[in-house]
Every structure is written in C-alpha cells, then in structure tokens.
Amino acid sequence: QAEAADAHADLSARRSSALARAAGAPEERERLLTYSVGAGCGPRSVGGQLQALSVALALAALANRTLVLPPFVSEAGACNGRRLRATAGSAEPSEARGGLHEQEEAEEGEPRTYSYFFDYAPFARLFPNHRESSLLHRRRAAPSSAAAGDAPSEASPMDPPLALPAARTEAELRSWLSNKESLPLLHLRSLHLGAVRLQSESAHAHFERQLAAAIRPAPELRVIAYHVLTKVQQYLTSGSTDDMQRWRRRRRSARRSVGRKTAHFNCVHLVQHQLASVEALRQALGPLPRDQPTLLVSEQHIGNDELPSRDRVSSSFASTLPEAVGQLLQTSLRLSDFYPYWDVVEVQDANGERTLAYDIVQQLLCSQALTVHGNTTSSFVAAVCRWRRANVFATTADEPQPPRATSLIDICSQLENEELAIRRAIYPGVVA
Secondary structure: OHHHHHHHHHHHHHHHHHHHHHOOOOOOOOOEEEEOOOOOHHHHOHHHHHHHHHHHHHHHHHHOOEEEOOOEOOOOOHHHOOOOOOOOOOOOOOOOOOOOOHHHHHOOOOOEOHHHHEOHHHHHHHOOOEEOOHHHHHHHHOOOOOOOOOOOOOOOOOOOOEEOOOOOEHHHHHHHHHOOOOOOEEEEEOHHHOOOEOOOHHHHHHHHHHHHHHOOEOHHHHHHHHHHHHHHHHHHHHOOOOOHHHHHOOHHHHHHHHOOOOOOOEEEEOOHHHHOOHHHHHHHHOOOOOOOOEEEEOOOOOOOOOOOOOOOOOHHHHOOOOHHHHHHOOOEEOHHHOOOHHHHHHHEOOOOOEOHHHHHHHHHHHOOOOEEEOOOOOHHHHHHHHHHHHOOOOOOOOOOOOOOOOOOOOHHHHHHHHHHHHHHHHOOOOOO
16 A cells, blocks of 8 residues: 555656646756747748747756747748738838837747658657747736735846857857856747857767768658659659649659659759849859759749649649740759649638748758759758758668769858868867
8 A cells, every 4th residue: 555655646746747747837947949940031031940940949958947949930920921910000020120019020920840841750759858839828827926915036038039149159059058158948049040069079069970861851842752752753754744634643653653764954043133144144144054954943933833622633744934944944943843732722821822832842852862053042942951961861870872963053062061160160170
C-alpha cells in the first residue's frame, strides 16, 4: 500500500507539472526567449524566417533559455507585391516608417505553426528545449501578477522587442545575454539579419549539422516537390506535352519513373522588373546558357501562371509567358506548369492566394538544378542553397547530392566559397 501511495503521489506530481506547463506557469521560473518575425519582404520571406529561427536557436542555447517559437508568417511582405494591412485612419504602412507594431504585423493574416512549413519530428528530436507560440497567448490572457498584488513583471510578451548588439562573437553575445538574465522573457527582433559564430570551429560545425538535420521541409511539401521534379524530368526527356494524361499521374508512380533517365536543368531567381524587358532579363540571366532548360522561380507571378484545377489540368503550358522569356530562352520551366491540381490546397490560403508554402516548393525544385543563378543577397536564393546543402530528397544519410555546377556562375557555390573564407578568417586551420 505504501508503494502504491508513493506511485500515486508521483503520478499526481507529474500531472500537476504538466498542467502547470499547459497553463503557461513556468516551472522554477523558466526563462524564455522569443522573437518577432517582423515586417517587409526580408524578414517575412521563407529565407528570412529560416535565418531568424537559426539565430534564435543559437541564442537560446547560449543564454540557456527555452525558445518559444513565434507564429510563422504564411504571406510575404509588401515588396513582393502584396499590400500590408493599413492601420486605422492611416495610409498604407511602409516598412521604412514602421506603420504597425512588429509583432502585430508578423501575425497579420493567417499565422501558421512550425509544421505548416517544416517537418516537426526532426526539429523536436534535435532541439527539444522549445515551446509553442500559444504559450505567449495564454500568458497575455492570464491575469497579471500586478493585479494579484505582486510586483509587476520585468518583461511581458507585449514589451517592444530588443535588437541584438552589433557584436557577433560568442563571448560578446554571452556578455550581452548575461545582462538580460533578470528578464523572464527575452523578446528579440530583426534576427533575420543576425549571424552567430560559436567560439569553437568544431562546435560551430556541429551546430550547423544539427540545423541541417533538424530544419527540413514539411513532408507534404517535399512530396509535392519530388513529384514535380519527376514530371519535369519526364517532360525534358520526352520533349512533348501533348499527352496530358502523363501529367495527371499521381505521385505514387513518381519514384518508379525518376530513375529511368535524368535530365538536367538550370534555375534562375527573378524579380518582377527583370521580366519587363529583354535587356533586363538578359542581365538577370547573366552567363546562363540560353539553349539549356531553365527553371524560372520568383516570389511573384511569372506571366499568367495560374495553378491548375481539376477542370483545367495544366493551363500553364498554354498560358502567357513574358515576351522577353520567349525571346531569350529556348526551354523555360515554371513550377505552375507541372504542379498537381489535387495539391493546390496545400499552397493556398482560404482566399485562394498563394502562401509561402508555394515558395518552399519552388526552392526545393530549384535546389535540384545543375546551376542556380540569382542575387547573392536574396533570402530566396539563400533558402535554395540551404535546401541544396541539406540534400532534402536523399533517402539515406550517405546518399550523394545531385550533380551540380562548380563554376563561378553557380550562386550556391559562390556563397559556399564566401562562407569558407569567413570561417578561415575566424577559425585558424580550417580547410576546404
């Protein structure tokens, strides 16, 4: 009976602990770290949110805090062709003058959880010290400690977020974080601009490997991208789109067909003004061969590239491309040309507008290109190169990456060389 009573007491304690955590009550004054996604096309892009998450994970580890994941943003910023919601009695807000509170603007539209964009299982396994964003919402709704007669909290989830200092070394960041130890919640901003370099090269390399293994695309988006990849390769090897039943095949037949023959293609990231004229597009394409198949990716529409429906299986093949594309490229490709109509719901919101999930599928497809071309400062391109390094379509850990160019025209190779040069400058003895 004594043993049963002890077991019952232990179970009750565990249940009480679980209920306390569910209610948002920290155990032993749990110290938290969170961040606001922010406004504008930089922080709200896929690449910007990936970079902010990576920096936040490093800072949480350095500060020994629990990371509270923010609401992820599914809609791109205003500079990608969408208007931000204006404040009452004001004109359309701009990123420059900060028309909206950063956290409110990050949650504008339909906020999404981590699993909408990324695979939660490997993230939870490798970075278990995190909480969901709902924790902050529960704390906002809970009665304040001041109302109960206690001293007010030093920080609340509604406090304006703090910016990181200019220092980026581990020692300098630890010093800055130690000055914020009294804050139960450390709320940060503009992490998409940050970069954390750990003091030890081996520790930094280990952390980068953890990130690559933990942050993976959502399974459904990965399957869609793989399906599209097989259809692109089938199209390039057959050279015809007459038999439209071929594009109706479900994804379960994709893996059987992809191994028959592999066709290579290049990928270029474009912004809207680069499609406006032949000369602008010529400059954007740079040294890419014009006679090789080229995948066009962009956060904006590329011509009339509406997604297909059940009644319109592939309108994109007959749709209008910008005139400059037809004049310069022999074979141009777009994701919408091959997107499966039955999965349109995965990349659209309730209003039928594309979400950033569509950009992730574009990035995954572009990551399989022989050569990736674009602006080295683009967060979209940075995300493409991240997925390429992670080898997202590999079925085993030792599976080799797909063939890719190593010439100067490949942006991912350039970024890797720049990163290697930085690491050599910071960590003596680093080799390629």
